[in-house]
Amino acid sequence: MTDTNPSLTTEEKASLTSGSDFWHTEAVERAGIPSLMLTDGPHGVRRQRESSEQLDLADSVPSTCFPPAAGMASSFDVELVERVGRALGDESAAADVDVLLGPGVNIKRSPLCGRNFEYFSEDPLVSGELGAAWVRGVQSRGVGASLKHFAANNQEHDRMRVSSDVDPRALREIYLRGFQRVVEDAKPWTVMCSYNRINGVFASQNRWLLTSVLRDEWGFDGIVMSDWGAVDDRVAALAAGLDLEMPGNDGRTDAQIVSAVEDGSLDAGVLDVAVERLRTLAERTRATPRTASTVDHDAHHALAREAAGRSLVLLKNEGDLLPLSPSARVAVIGEFAERPRFQGAGSSLINPTRLDIARDEIQRATASEVTYARGFDLDGRADADELARLRSEAIDAAAAADVAVVFLGLPAKDETEGADRAHIDLPADQLDLLDAVLSANPHTVVVLSHGGVVALPFADRVPAILDGWLLGQAGGGATADVLFGIVNPSGRLAETVPLRLSDSPAFLDFPGEFGHVRYSEGLFVGYRWYDARDVEVAFPFGHGLSYTSFSYSDASATVTASGDVEVQVTVTNTGLRAGREVVQVYSGLPRTEVQRAPRELRGFASVELAAGASTRVEMTVRRADLTYWDRRVDQWILESGTYRFDIGASSRDIRHTMELDLEGDVVTLPLSESSSLGEIARDPAASAVMREIAASRGEQGGLLMQLLDPETEMGGLNVSFPAGRLRMMGLSDDEIRRLVG
Ligand code: BGC
Secondary structure (H helix, E strand, O other): OOOOOOOOOHHHHHHHOEEOOOOEEOOEHHHOEOOOEEEEOOOOOEOEOOOOOOOOOOOEOOEOOOOOHHHHHHHOOHHHHHHHHHHHHHHHHHOOOOEEEOOEOOOOOOOOOOOHHHOOOOOHHHHHHHHHHHHHHHHOOOOEEEEEEEOOOOOOOOOOOOEEEOOHHHHHHHHOHHHHHHHHHHOOOEEEEOOOEEOOEEHHHOHHHHHHHHHHHOOOOOEEEEOOOOOOOHHHHHHHOOOEEOOOOOOHHHHHHHHHHHOOOOOHHHHHHHHHHHHHHHHHHHHOOOOOOOOOHHHHHHHHHHHHHHHOEEEEEHHHOOOOOOOOOEEEEOHHHOOOOOOOEOOOOOOEOOOOOHHHHHHHHOOOOOEEEOOOOOOOOOOHHHHHHHHHHHHHHHHHOOEEEEEEEOOHHHOEOOOOOOOOOOOHHHHHHHHHHHHHOOOEEEEEEOOOOOOOOOOOOOOEEEEOOOOOOOHHHHHHHHHOOOOOOOOOOOOOEEOOHHHOOOHHHOOOEOOEEEOOOOOOOOHHHHHHOOOOEEEOOOOOEOOOOEEEEEEEEEEOOOOOEEEEEEEEEOOOOOEEEEEEEEEEOOOOOOOOOOOEEEEEEEEEEOOOOEEEEEEEEOHHHHOEEEOOOOEEEOOOEEEEEEEEEEOOEEEEEEEEEEOOOOOOOOOOOOOEHHHHHHOHHHHHHHHHHHHOOOHHHHHHHHHHOOOOOOHHHHHOOEHHHHHHHOOOHHHHHHHHO
16 A cells, blocks of 8 residues: 555654544644544533543533433434534534534443433434434534444443443344444544444454444444543554544554554554544544634523423323413422432533523422422431421422422432443432322422433322433423423433333343343344333333324325335324424334334434424335344345334324335345255245156155145245255255255
């Protein structure tokens, strides 16, 4: 390979492929390569102050804290996420940040993953669509995105060493599919590899992942950087396709690259390619004009409030307890109303520009006096007497009010990068408090704050539940908006709420042992698992209520010229107030030759409708999304058959079902002695030979013919009988050779 950087020494080239410090890349000014600043991400811009320690996560310049992915995903709103992405891009540009480290599109395999708050969903389509929107938004402002954590990083336990052992179909169809969508649709300028190994090989030095799949198959043309400290063997990593090691280490591993080039164990061309990619990244960050030099923090706070408002999920609303009347006497209970839980801990921690306090926002939304009782002690320092006092204050406040709004959630220490949870329960003192409040006032609304899913043992007893997940800095205002009906809730669950942790798909194989975690549930992640096993859940994937109601009519599904499926349905707002509906389309293939979940999300749309208004909703189901990964040929294959398309308001609230015959791909496998008689029968030439052989065998020939046809008495053997074993039925070596070609 020719040296494309003749003016650079090998030392300079090597230095470019690792950071100059914790947050910057190296510059070689005379070669026109500037230093770039990389910053977390994803739901705000965590630009650390120059003076602060590398690891002082809390000491960053204030920026807008938008809802973290766990909250924002519930919006199912691509346009909104892109708008938030643009605002993040503007804030990054104004802070001189070149690459914002996000989005995180890892799949929520287990409710216990300590970083689920930073990820969108248990479903790859939701993760991929929202992740792509985020990337488009940020990059439209001349700031690069870094799609992370690539790949199969679905737990925090042992995250820097563990091997995620995943079979090829699950890897492709569940864990890589969201990444693929973001790469193909939104073209992120960078990808961040994860810490873990995949089937034994570190992501950072996984050539198959970083080069064969990411670049050769998906066409990625940006740079791959390491997660911070994810590189185990720098030379192997560079050779595998990792262009940039982060953070820098004062040249220690650059020296290894130089030696490897000098002793010939690393092709110098590999280094040149990485340097060129870094140059391209720098050019990309300069190519799009950065319009924002200052940030309108008020406008971004308003956007954060809008995003939070669209992300709140109304799980339950018996007797239309919500929205609250402005004249209602409201008791606000629970310390979260005063000390909001609005983001998770770790590298994504944002220092917000402002922070809405739900208690104050609720008071602002109503003319009546709002009472407040702390209810429990979030820090867990209160003794029994103090707790009893807090509880009795809460009971008094609830009893004197028309409605009690109880804020419950997970304490911040329960959800942090680097550790998984051990259970999905809310703290016992909070559950006890809720029981006490309920007996004082049955008109009780629960408002939840948490990054990972929590069990809701009270769901049958409480008339109304509003699930905020994590809502960012304007969550307090957005909660008040939804409680009083200023905003009509439209959020949907991007993650199933199970009844018990032990019902969840990865329960028996999480977080693994001795450095390996086996993804034994395979394809059956999230609702795919609960549906396939017919397991009752507390609230299904895609669920969320509104203060109005919607009807669905005139559903249709047609195949377009490109082979995609165009699904349409008319949605009508049949209630009395304006609202948004999230329409979902799922597919299934009941008669299938491969393992499949009964129902898989293939499209969704969020539509706004005035009271009484109707609209025709169109959703394109991509042909590619209907394919499965065929490990025999290592390709995406569309199986022929009658597909079912379910249009619904949730994965378990299906309003219309349609069937469509699709002509799939033909998988041609070379015949061998191991081919089954079924495969022989499907091959015209081979089945002709078989018929000829059968005809020469008299009575025994009839049996041979039966074996070819699955519908006959002996047909059961059809799928399992290898051609070579026909020797035991008297076929000669020569006949078998003719049969399998
Ligand atoms: C996290 C990344 C983050 C990086 C830089 C790592 O520990 O896994 O998500 O971008 O640190 O802070």
